[in-house]
Every structure is written in C-alpha cells, then in structure tokens.
Amino acid sequence: MARRLKKIDVHSHVLTPKMLGAAGSYGPEMIDHGNGTQSFRAGTYQTAPFKGSSESGQQGAQNPHVRREKLDSLNIDVMGVTASPIFFCYGASPEEGANYCRVVNDEMEAYCEGEPGRFFFQPMLPLQDIEASVKELERLKSFHYSRGVNMSTDNLAGRELFDEALFPIFEYLEAIGEPLFLHGAPIGTDDPAWDPALNEKDIFNFGWIAGYIYRESLAFGNLVLGGVLDRYPNLKICIPHGGGFVPYQLGRFAEAAERMPASKAKKPVSEYVRNFYFENSVHDPRARDFLVQVWGIDNIYTGSNFDGWDQNDAFGFAETMARNDEELHKLWAGNAIKLFNLGEEFGTPQ
Numbered sequence: 001m002a003r004r005l006k007k008i009d010v011h012s013h014v015l016t017p018k019m020l021g022a023a024g025s026y027g028p029e030m031i032d033h034g035n036g037t038q039s040f041r042a043g044t045y046q047t048a049p050f051k052g053s054s055e056s057g058q059q060g061a062q063n064p065h066v067r068r069e070k071l072d073s074l075n076i077d078v079m080g081v082t083a084s085p086i087f088f089c090y091g092a093s094p095e096e097g098a099n100y101c102r103v104v105n106d107e108m109e110a111y112c113e114g115e116p117g118r119f120f121f122q123p124m125l126p127l128q129d130i131e132a133s134v135k136e137l138e139r140l141k142s143f144h145y146s147r148g149v150n151m152s153t154d155n156l157a158g159r160e161l162f163d164e165a166l167f168p169i170f171e172y173l174e175a176i177g178e179p180l181f182l183h184g185a186p187i188g189t190d191d192p193a194w195d196p197a198l199n200e201k202d203i204f205n206f207g208w209i210a211g212y213i214y215r216e217s218l219a220f221g222n223l224v225l226g227g228v229l230d231r232y233p234n235l236k237i238c239i240p241h242g243g244g245f246v247p248y249q250l251g252r253f254a255e256a257a258e259r260m261p262a263s264k265a266k267k268p269v270s271e272y273v274r275n276f277y278f279e280n281s282v283h284d285p286r287a288r289d290f291l292v293q294v295w296g297i298d299n300i301y302t303g304s305n306f307d308g309w310d311q312n313d314a315f316g317f318a319e320t321m322a323r324n325d326e327e328l329h330k331l332w333a334g335n336a337i338k339l340f341n342l343g344e345e346f347g348t349p350q
Contacts, residue, residue, distance in 0.1 A: 010238070014061050047086065161228060243295070277335065280303065
C-alpha cells in the first residue's frame with residue numbers, strides 16, 4: 001500500500017558540478033573566498049560574499065542520498081527542487097542557454113531518480129529562445145520527476161510575463177494542470193545594462209533579500225493586469241516568500257487595475273486570487289496570520305528554502321497557521337499533492 005504523505009517541502013535548490021559552467025563563459029560560477037563565505041556569479045552579476053550552507057547542505061545540493069537522510073531525520077516525505085534563481089542564465093547566448101537548460105534538467109531528473117519517490121523538480125527553459133523552450137517542453141514529457149515550469153518573474157530575456165511569445169508555455173501548463181513556479185532573481189541578474197561595479201555596493205545582498213519580494217510582486221501584477229489569466233483562466237501559479245508584498249498591498253493592485261489605462265484585466269483583481277498559490281516562508285508570525293486571512297488555507301503551501309541561507313521551520317510555521325488537523329494537512333502536504341500531481345509513485349493523499 002502506498003504511504004500517506006504527511007510532509008512536502010516544495011522549496012529547495014540543487015547545484016551539481018555539471019551545472020557549473022554549462023552556459024559557457026556566462027557561468028554559472030560558485031566562488032569560494034576561503035574564509036567561510038562564497039559568492040555566486042552569472043554573467044556580469046555577482047553576489048556579495050555571504051555565509052553559505054553548511055558542508056552537509058552543500059553536499060545535499062549535489063547528492064540526493066545525503067539530502068534524503070536529512071529528510072528522514074526531519075520526517076519530511078517529499079521535496080521539490082529547482083536550480084538557484086541566480087542561475088536562470090537568460091543573458092547567455094541562445095545556444096548556450098539551450099545547452100544549459102538541457103544539462104540542468106537532466107541533472108535534476110538524475111538527482112530525483114537517485115532517491116525514487118522522494119524528490120520532484122521544476123524544470124528551467126531557455127527563454128532567450130522560445131522555439132528552443134518549446135522543444136525542451138517536448139523533451140521533458142519523457143521525464144518522470146518533472147513538474148510544471150520554473151522561471152523568473154520579469155525581464156525574461158527582455159520579455160515580461162504578458163508577452164505573447166510566452167503564451168505557448170502557459171497553454172501547455174494549463175493543459176497538463178501543472179503550475180508555473182515563479183521565483184524572483186536578484187536585481188541585476190541577466191540584465192545586459194547591469195554595471196558590474198554595482199555588485200560591490202550591494203554589501204547586504206538586498207538585490208535578492210528585497211529584490212525577490214519586489215520582483216515576485218511584479219509577477220503577480222504583470223499576469224493580472226496584463227490579461228494573461230483572462231486568456232488562461234485555469235493557469236496555476238506558485239510564488240514563494242508569501243507572494244512578495246501582494247497579500248499586504250492587494251488593494252493597491254486593485255487600484256492600479258482601475259486607474260491604469262494599459263490594464264487588460266477583465267475582472268476585479270480579487271477574483272484572480274484563486275489562480276495563485278503562495279508559500280508560507282514568511283518569517284514574522286503576524287505576517288503569516290495575515291497571509292492566511294487574505295489568501296486562504298487552500299492556496300498556501302509549505303516551503304523552507306531547505307539548506308539555503310534562510311532555511312526556516314516552515315512546517316512549524318504551518319502549525320501556527322492552521323486551525324485544525326484538516327487545514328494542517330493541506331498546508332503540510334495536501335495542497336502540494338494537488339498542485340504538482342504527486343501520484344502513487346510518491347504516495348497517496350488518503
């Protein structure tokens with residue numbers, strides 16, 4: 001009998017040796033400063049030095065057996081993995097980008113195959129070449145552990161989410177019933193106008209600490225005001241970090257939809273909420289309570305940025321957000337099972 005899934009952590013990243021340098025001179029690159037800190041580079045963007053994950057965390061990002069042992073110790077049944085958002089590499093050449101995404105997706109499938117039934121991944125696409133992206137979607141149909149699509153939130157090789165060039169991807173996801181997973185990238189990433197001198201000025205890495213939240217909020221606005229969800233009303237979108245500042249400024253987006261002549265939204269902004277699923281990775285308990293109040297238990301999932309710089313007790317967060325066992329199961333596993341079509345090879349949502 002298939003096991004009953006109790007805990008699913010949707011948010012973690014992997015970085016295998018073969019991924020590094022797979023986009024040629026563009027990177028990606030991990031730089032060890034030799035003092036317990038490291039930096040990541042892709043193109044002209046480079047993070048300020050930061051304290052990276054522990055040695056076991058870095059090993060787990062490369063080796064599924066190491067991470068599975070950690071999951072067992074924490075009673076986590078299944079984990080979703082993606083490549084780091086710093087490493088979308090949309091600024092690489094079309095040829096390098098296509099090769100990079102093939103390598104990354106192959107590596108993530110192999111990672112998941114290493115511990116069957118414990119991991120699934122959200123693949124990347126070379127958005128600098130839409131034709132190559134569509135071909136990669138076709139190739140991914142034969143992958144066992146691929147679910148949905150992972151992409152950045154804006155400046156997608158010069159495009160925004162309402163660009164019709166991206167519509168074949170949305171049409172595909174709506175048809176298979178799997179989500180678009182939108183993880184912001186740091187300010188400056190894959191930006192051809194980015195001045196590398198600015199890297200040294202961002203000493204606190206606010207380009208990602210605040211940049212992710214800002215860009216994930218843009219994604220919500222571009223999809224809603226850009227009319228994408230009127231064209232694809234059943235498209236499901238996952239956004240980590242509590243959905244950026246969207247739940248707390250939903251009224252501001254509603255005002256924009258009314259007052260901005262360019263808005264294509266055909267319904268009130270509040271009616272698009274059902275399309276979006278936000279992660280509970282919000283560090284302040286008061287903010288988590290507000291997230292539940294505005295977004296509702298059915299549209300929230302659990303994600304911790306496992307082994308990342310800000311890994312949190314996301315399952316503990318969920319316990320304070322749920323009012324009863326039924327709601328807790330939805331947060332811990334039930335919502336993720338439905339979102340990512342996690343069938344019997346992972347367990348059963350009894």
